[in-house]
Structure formats: C-alpha cells, structure tokens
Amino acid sequence: MIKFLAAYRPLIDLFLLQSGYALSQYIVLRAGVFSIASAGLAAIGAYVAALLTMRLGLSPILSIPIGAVAGLASALLISWPLARLRGVYQAIATLAFVQIVLSLNLYAEAVTGGAMGLNGIPSLVGTWTLLPVLIGVGYVVTAVNANKLGRAFEAMRQDEAVAASLGVSVTLNQSIAFGLSGAIAGLYGGLEAFHSYALEPNQFGFAFVVATLSYVVFGGRRSVLGPIIGTAVLVALPELARPLAENRTLAYGVLLMLVINFMPRGIVDSLLEYVHRRRMARP
Amino acid sequence: MWEAFDVGLPDQAAGRAMIAQQLLNGLVSGGVYALFALGFTLVFGLHGILNLAHGGVLMAGAFIAYYTVQAGLPLALGLVLAIIGGGLLSVLLEFTAFRRLRRSGEVEFGAIISSIGANLVLVTIAQRISHTQVMRFPFGTFPIVIYQFLGVRVSALQLFMAACSLVLVVILTFCLYRTGAGRQIRAVASNERAAVLVGTNPNAVYFQTFFLSGALAGAAGVLVGLAFNSIHFMMGEPYLLRGFVVIILGGLGSVPGAMLGSLLFGMIQTLTIAYLPSGLTDAIIYSILFLILLVRPNGLLGKPAAGVMRGRR
Amino acid sequence: MTTLVLDHVTKRFGGLVATNDVSLAIPPARITGVIGPNGAGKTTIVNLITGMLPLTAGAIRLGGRDLTHAAAHEVGRAGIARTFQNIRLLREASVADNIMVGFHRHEAVSVTASLFGLPSARRETARIRVRTQALLERFGMQRFADHPAGALAYGHQRRVEMMRALATEPDILILDEPVAGMNDVEARELGDIFEDLARSGMGIMLIEHNMRFVMRLCANIFVLDGGRLIAEGPPDAIAADPAVITAYLGI
Ligand SMILES: Nc1ncnc2c1ncn2[C@@H]1O[C@H](COP(=O)(O)OP(=O)(O)O)[C@@H](O)[C@H]1O
Numbered sequence: 001m002i003k004f005l006a007a008y009r010p011l012i013d014l015f016l017l018q019s020g021y022a023l024s025q026y027i028v029l030r031a032g033v034f035s036i037a038s039a040g041l042a043a044i045g046a047y048v049a050a051l052l053t054m055r056l057g058l059s060p061i062l063s064i065p066i067g068a069v070a071g072l073a074s075a076l077l078i079s080w081p082l083a084r085l086r087g088v089y090q091a092i093a094t095l096a097f098v099q100i101v102l103s104l105n106l107y108a109e110a111v112t113g114g115a116m117g118l119n120g121i122p123s124l125v126g127t128w129t130l131l132p133v134l135i136g137v138g139y140v141v142t143a144v145n146a147n148k149l150g151r152a153f154e155a156m157r158q159d160e161a162v163a164a165s166l167g168v169s170v171t172l173n174q175s176i177a178f179g180l181s182g183a184i185a186g187l188y189g190g191l192e193a194f195h196s197y198a199l200e201p202n203q204f205g206f207a208f209v210v211a212t213l214s215y216v217v218f219g220g221r222r223s224v225l226g227p228i229i230g231t232a233v234l235v236a237l238p239e240l241a242r243p244l245a246e247n248r249t250l251a252y253g254v255l256l257m258l259v260i261n262f263m264p265r266g267i268v269d270s271l272l273e274y275v276h277r278r279r280m281a282r283p
Numbered sequence: 284m285w286e287a288f289d290v291g292l293p294d295q296a297a298g299r300a301m302i303a304q305q306l307l308n309g310l311v312s313g314g315v316y317a318l319f320a321l322g323f324t325l326v327f328g329l330h331g332i333l334n335l336a337h338g339g340v341l342m343a344g345a346f347i348a349y350y351t352v353q354a355g356l357p358l359a360l361g362l363v364l365a366i367i368g369g370g371l372l373s374v375l376l377e378f379t380a381f382r383r384l385r386r387s388g389e390v391e392f393g394a395i396i397s398s399i400g401a402n403l404v405l406v407t408i409a410q411r412i413s414h415t416q417v418m419r420f421p422f423g424t425f426p427i428v429i430y431q432f433l434g435v436r437v438s439a440l441q442l443f444m445a446a447c448s449l450v451l452v453v454i455l456t457f458c459l460y461r462t463g464a465g466r467q468i469r470a471v472a473s474n475e476r477a478a479v480l481v482g483t484n485p486n487a488v489y490f491q492t493f494f495l496s497g498a499l500a501g502a503a504g505v506l507v508g509l510a511f512n513s514i515h516f517m518m519g520e521p522y523l524l525r526g527f528v529v530i531i532l533g534g535l536g537s538v539p540g541a542m543l544g545s546l547l548f549g550m551i552q553t554l555t556i557a558y559l560p561s562g563l564t565d566a567i568i569y570s571i572l573f574l575i576l577l578v579r580p581n582g583l584l585g586k587p588a589a590g591v592m593r594g595r596r
Numbered sequence: 597m598t599t600l601v602l603d604h605v606t607k608r609f610g611g612l613v614a615t616n617d618v619s620l621a622i623p624p625a626r627i628t629g630v631i632g633p634n635g636a637g638k639t640t641i642v643n644l645i646t647g648m649l650p651l652t653a654g655a656i657r658l659g660g661r662d663l664t665h666a667a668a669h670e671v672g673r674a675g676i677a678r679t680f681q682n683i684r685l686l687r688e689a690s691v692a693d694n695i696m697v698g699f700h701r702h703e704a705v706s707v708t709a710s711l712f713g714l715p716s717a718r719r720e721t722a723r724i725r726v727r728t729q730a731l732l733e734r735f736g737m738q739r740f741a742d743h744p745a746g747a748l749a750y751g752h753q754r755r756v757e758m759m760r761a762l763a764t765e766p767d768i769l770i771l772d773e774p775v776a777g778m779n780d781v782e783a784r785e786l787g788d789i790f791e792d793l794a795r796s797g798m799g800i801m802l803i804e805h806n807m808r809f810v811m812r813l814c815a816n817i818f819v820l821d822g823g824r825l826i827a828e829g830p831p832d833a834i835a836a837d838p839a840v841i842t843a844y845l846g847i
C-alpha cells in the first residue's frame with residue numbers, strides 16, 4: 001500500500017487537484033450556467049495566493065484562502081453581466097474572460113513574471129492536504145445538491161421558465177452557483193501554486209478549459225460522483241494503457257466524441273440511471 | 284512604425300498616411316477573418332451547432348496547400364485543393380461529430396464538446412505529420428511585389444488576399460440567397476420538420492452548409508499561411524478564439540453581421556497593435572467583446588436566441 | 597383577501613393584438629373560468645400575469661400589490677402559480693423532485709445553511725418531503741414518486757404539474773387547459789380537487805375548452821374572442837349569450 005502510494009503519488013496528487021477544478025466546472029453546469037470561466041478564476045486564485053506569500057511573506061494558510069476569496073469575488077463581479085446572457089453566449093463571454101485574464105497575466109510582467117511565470121513558490125501542499133480539502137469541497141457540493149439551492153439549480157438547468165414560475169430567481173441562483181464555482185477554482189488555483197513550485201499563465205488557458213469540461217462530460221453532469229470519476233479515469237488513462245500515453249491527446253479527442261455521442265450523460269449518470277430503471281421495473 | 288515621425292516628415296500628412304495604411308492592413312486581414320467567420324456563423328445560425336473544430340479545418344487548409352507546393356505543384360492548385368479538402372473535412376466532421384447529436388435534445392452543449400474532441404484529433408494528427416515544426420512556404424512561392432499608392436503601400440499578396448476573400452464571400456452569398464439549394468438550406472434552418480414534409484432532404488442540406496463552411500475555412504488557412512508565412516498545427520486556435528469575437532460582434536448566426544464584424548475586427552486589431560502597447564491587444568479585443576455582450580446580449584446585428592425566456596427584464 | 601385584477605391590459609405582437617383592453621378579476625375562494633376559441637389569447641393572458649411577457653398597456657394587481665412590471669419569479673413569490681398548456685416538467689427529475697422544487701418560495705433556509713448542509717437545511721428538506729408525500733396522496737400518485745417525470749403518461753404528467761404548482765401554496769392558481777386530453781372520469785376527479793381548493797380559499801383561474809366542465813365548476817366566466825372580452829357572467833347567462841354562441845359556433 002505504502003509502496004503503491006509512493007509510486008503513484010504524482011498521479012494521485014494530479015487527480016486530487018484536477019478533481020477540484022472538475023467540481024468547479026460541474027457546479028455551474030449543474031445550475032444551467034454554461035460558463036467555462038473556471039480557468040480564469042483558478043488563475044486569479046493561483047497568482048493571488050502565490051504572490052501574497054512570495055512578495056508579502058504571508059503564510060500559505062492565509063494566502064490560499066485569500067486566493068479562494070479572490071476567485072469568489074471575481075466570479076461574483078462577472079456574474080452580473082453574465083446573468084444577461086444564455087447558452088453559447090455565456091460560453092463565449094466566459095471564454096473571453098479567460099483570455100483577458102491570460103493576456104493581462106502575460107502583460108503585467110513586473111508583477112506576474114509574464115510568460116516566464118512565477119518560480120520558486122514554496123512547495124507546501126501535498127497529498128495529505130489535497131485529500132481532506134477534496135473531501136471538504138465534495139461535501140459542500142453534495143450538500144448543495146441535497147438542499148434548497150440544489151433543487152433550484154436543477155429546475156433552472158432543465159427549464160428556466162418553470163423555475164421562475166415557482167419563484168426561483170434565476171439571476172440570484174446563477175450568481176450563487178457562479179460564486180461557488182469561483183471560490184472552488186480560486187482555492188484549487190492556490191493549492192496548485194503551492195503544490196508545484198511554479199506557475200505559468202498558459203497553464204490556465206484553453207487546454208485547461210478543455211480538460212475540465214472533459215472530466216465533467218465524461219463522468220456525468222448530475223451526480224457529484226460524475227466529475228470525480230471522470231477525472232480519475234481521464235487522469236489515469238495514459239497510465240493504464242501505456243501505448244495510449246503518447247497518443248494521449250488523440251485518445252482524449254476520440255473519447256470525448258464517443259462519450260458525448262453515445263453516452264451523452266456520462267458514465268456515472270448513465271450507470272445510475274440504468275440501476276434506477278432496473279429497480280423501478282421490478283414488481 | 285513611429286519612424287515616420289523621427290525622420291521629420293510633416294506630422295499631419297505622415298499621420299494620415301499611416302492611419303490609412305493601418306486601415307488598409309486591417310481591411311485585408313478583416314477579409315481573411317470573414318472567410319473564417321462566415322462558415323462558423325453559418326453553421327451556427329442554420330443548425331445551432333458551434334463548431335469548435337472550425338479552426339482545425341483552417342489549419343488543415345494551410346497544410347494541404349503547403350504539401351501541394353512542397354510536391355512542386357503550383358500554389359493555385361494548392362489553394363483549390365485546400366478549398367475542396369477543407370469542405371470535405373468539414374463534411375466528415377458533420378458525419379462523425381454532429382450527426383448523431385442532431386437527434387438528441389441537447390445539440391448546443393453536445394456539439395461544443397464533440398467538436399472540441401474532433402479538434403483535438405485534427406490537431407494531434409497535424410502535430411504528428413509536421414513533427415511539431417513550424418513550416419514555411421519555399422521562398423518565392425508568392426512573388427514579393429509592393430505597390431506604392433498615395434503614400435500607402437500595398438503588396439501583391441495583400442491584393443490577392445483581398446481578391447480571394449471578396450470572390451469567395453460573393454460566391455457564398457450567391458449560393459445562399461440566389462439558388463434553389465440556398466432556399467432549401469434556409470428552409471431547413473427555419474424549420475427542419477416542415478422542410479422535410481415538403482420533400483427537402485435535411486442531410487443534403489447539412490452536407491452543403493458544412494461543405495461551404497469548410498471550403499471557406501480551408502481558403503482562409505492558405506491565406507493566413509501565406510500572410511505570415513508560418514504554418515503549424517496550432518495555427519487554428521487563435522483564429523477560433525478571434526472567430527468568436529467576430530461573430531459575436533456581428534451577432535451569432537448572422538451572415539451580414541459576420542462580414543461587418545470581420546472588417547471591424549481586422550481594423551480594431553491593426554489599430555490597437557499600432558497605437559497601443561502590443562501586449563495588451565488581446566486583452567483589449569476580448570474586453571470589447573465582453574462590453575458588447577453587456578450592452579447587446581445578442582451581438583450587434585443578432586436576434587435573441589430562440590427558446591430563451593427573456594421575461595419582463 | 598387577495599383578488600387578482602387585470603386593468604385594461606393590452607398586448608401586441610408586432611401587428612397582432614393578442615390581448616385587447618382586457619379587464620377581469622379573479623377573486624379568492626372561487627373558480628373563475630376563462631374560455632374562448634383557439635387563438636383567442638387565453639395563454640397570452642396567463643403569460644402576461646406570470647411575468648413571462650411584458651405588457652403593452654394596462655396594469656396587473658394582486659391584492660394591493662402592483663405586478664405590472666414584476667419579473668416572473670417575483671410573481672411566483674407573490675403567490676401566483678400556474679400550469680402550462682404544453683406540459684413543462686423537469687423531465688429528467690423524479691416526480692417527487694419535481695414537486696419538491698415547488699416549495700422553494702416557502703423555504704426559509706439561508707444560503708450558508710444550504711451550502712454547508714447545516715441541520716436547519718436538512719430539517720427543511722425533510723419537512724418538504726413529508727408535504728410532498730401528502731400532495732402525492734391527494735392526487736393518488738404515491739406509486740409514481742420515484743419515476744422520472746418525463747416517462748409518465750400524459751394525464752399523470754398534468755397531475756405532476758398541478759402538484760408542483762400547489763406546492764407553492766399560491767393565493768391564485770392558474771390552470772391552462774388542465775383536463776385537455778383526459779376522459780370524463782379523470783376530469784371529474786380533478787374537478788373535485790379544484791372545488792376543494794377553492795373551498796379552502798384559493799382563487800382559481802380555469803382556462804378550458806370543455807364547456808361542460810367549465811359550466812359545472814365556475815362561479816363566474818369570462819369569454820375571450822380575438823383578444824377581446826366579449827362576455828362575462830355566471831354559467832347560465834354565458835350559455836345563453838348570443839355573442840358567445842356566435843363566437844363558438846361561428847354563426
Ligand atoms: N410569443 C408570441 N409571439 C407572437 N405571437 C404570439 C405569441 N404568443 C401568442 N401569439 C399569438 O397570439 C394569439 C393568441 O394566442 P394564445 O394566447 O396562445 O391563444 P389561446 O391560448 O387562446 O389559444 C395567437 O394568434 C398567437 O399566434
């Protein structure tokens with residue numbers, strides 16, 4: 001067991017980090033907000049946390065939560081214009097946000113290190129920090145699903161007019177979902193900064209968007225387990241099938257196409273639905 | 284470009300010539316954006332599919348032309364092959380990435396995911412073929428001739444690009460608004476079920492729109508490759524991202540809007556590059572996009588998306 | 597008590613006047629019918645009341661409250677619930693979950709409590725579950741509680757919509773053709789429930805094609821034709837009104 005852990009430590013850490021991003025993406029989709037802003041929000045959290053510690057000497061115990069708050073605040077700030085948009089327009093506007101963060105990041109070289117990024121961030125976050133944090137975030141997301149907010153999100157996702165007719169304020173609830181997503185993204189940005197010594201603007205670009213979307217689509221968009229399992233499989237895939245490793249992106253692409261076409265609900269939700277139907281059919 | 288001032292030319296005349304020069308450059312690159320964006324917006328406007336593999340088709344067009352020229356064949360043939368190849372590739376995408384989704388309820392979301400996957404496939408294959416190298420057309424593929432006109436410099440390549448864009452856009456507009464096929468396309472777009480009832484084959488219509496869309500992107504790829512003399516597997520991505528700005532500027536799904544948006548975008552881009560800190564170009568462009576969406580949630584010429592509840596607010 | 601009042605309401609779609617200077621009142625504790633041929637503008641009125649469409653002119657009030665410019669969710673919170681003519685369920689969610697969303701406006705749970713799954717939020721959810729059971733029993737739908745709503749038969753889907761609307765405990769319930777496509781037995785069952793609800797104080801606006809059904813249940817009936825109100829009165833007066841007979845029989 002210990003040996004296994006040691007050998008697969010980097011992979012496990014990667015899974016624990018990416019799962020956080022996947023949950024940030026999941027929570028907005030869950031509420032029917034087609035945002036892909038998590039990349040930009042994670043960048044904000046990561047840089048805020050890293051800079052607070054590197055430049056101002058703040059302890060990471062403070063700077064990581066401040067990074068999460070920065071993610072939350074940025075998300076709430078842009079949720080106001082986003083609330084006026086729907087569907088692909090939301091997706092495109094949030095993609096623009098990701099690009100704005102990216103290019104400002106490159107431009108403000110004096111502060112952010114520009115294209116070189118930040119190096120020598122103290123590496124203080126490991127598996128034993130990431131694991132409890134993921135459990136905590138997973139708990140919050142599960143709680144949301146099981147309570148008032150989750151019911152409102154589900155209604156908005158499936159039919160906005162119905163949700164509104166029942167007294168659900170779509171604007172307010174979309175902002176809550178967006179803020180929660182921003183807080184999670186910011187938190188994980190900070191964790192990643194203190195996990196991997198270095199930050200670089202392009203790690204929060206279009207590839208990030210594609211990866212997090214893939215986790216959620218592959219795993220499923222309803223149950224909380226969806227994004228987690230999706231991340232686990234996609235992170236482990238190149239390891240499980242060595243020949244796949246060098247064709248990783250190709251396999252990723254084919255897999256995305258296959259899943260969305262043939263199992264559009266993702267593996268977890270399809271499975272749960274199958275089990276549920278079996279149980280219903282029984283006399 | 285600030286040199287004009289340094290050598291002490293009369294300020295005003297030099298300034299005016301320079302702005303004219305920038306606007307011209309902007310118009311030319313705007314024309315190329317139009318080629319790319321028209322197909323992008325056409326497919327969305329008609330079928331509600333946001334094809335994120337469209338940048339991959341552009342890249343494929345450039346690759347096809349490059350390898351044609353490498354094989355010792357003329358550039359003109361390369362352009363034709365890129366147009367046909369781009370069209371066919373796009374049709375293949377429709378077949379593999381979108382056809383099944385059309386029958387499911389969530390085309391919009393599904394199409395985005397599916398085309399992201401398709402784009403990854405295209406990009407990876409191109410990366411393999413090119414060994415991750417940046418490729419350049421052999422010297423002299425396109426003659427370097429520069430005309431001087433009222434203080435404005437125009438290269439033969441720019442004239443060629445402008446001409447290509449113009450001709451292809453005119454052909455597309457003609458196909459769409461003046462032919463029976465165009466009428467069928469628009470019929471299927473407005474109501475697929477009704478169009479089927481009167482005997483239109485929607486699959487044929489999808490074939491046509493995707494072919495047109497891909498053909499234009501293929502041509503755009505060749506022009507982009509020539510303009511920057513740089514061809515690489517990632518070259519589609521910036522165009523895809525800017526394509527979003529362009530079609531939002533004009534209004535998603537609006538063909539005239541995309542043309543207007545492209546020209547506007549080309550000029551905004553050259554002007555910001557010329558007069559503002561170069562690192563800020565992208566930030567400014569995407570901020571403009573964000574602001575436009577803020578004021579007009581459906582773009583400049585766009586109509587509200589169907590089925591969206593707007594309510595009283 | 598809270599009466600819903602439409603005061604000279606007009607709605608234009610481009611050149612088409614879908615609602616033309618309509619004034620009507622839906623009082624509490626009674627079933628008020630709104631009838632009229634297809635395209636008369638009945639659903640448009642529902643959409644105007646519920647904040648789904650902006651008014652061209654006129655005003656809408658509930659009790660003392662002006663709802664003319666209220667957004668859809670504000671109308672819902674003010675105590676007006678509706679069903680949709682073309683059934684709109686959360687098709688992927690179970691029947692019970694569909695109904696549970698309906699309680700939203702009565703859930704006094706803070707965002708924090710909901711985020712962290714605090715006991716107050718969990719108690720509220722448990723309480724709602726019990727009340728959902730009660731609604732299911734009232735409509736005889738207990739055995740479908742865990743079925744996905746989208747998979748139910750048409751008549752059952754209509755019932756789910758009604759239960760969901762009732763979950764909001766509205767002062768005014770608007771039913772847009774609630775028994776369309778049902779047989780007489782099913783319709784009678786639902787009619788009994790509507791009468792029960794009215795007795796308990798709820799104001800019901802019943803939009804229906806089935807004349808017999810409307811005549812039996814309604815205390816007062818408004819007749820629309822071409823967006824205009826052509827008659828108002830108790831059932832027997834309406835049945836004898838020549839304008840109504842013309843509109844319906846096209847004489
Ligand atoms: N959103 C809309 N845009 C344009 N016309 C509409 C809209 N909604 C309804 N109408 C028109 O208004 C008229 C009344 O429709 P409706 O209220 O649905 O009638 P009813 O419910 O009485 O059958 C019809 O002619 C219909 O075509």
Ligand SMILES: [Mg+2]
Binds near residue numbers: 638639681
């Ligand atoms: Mg109607």
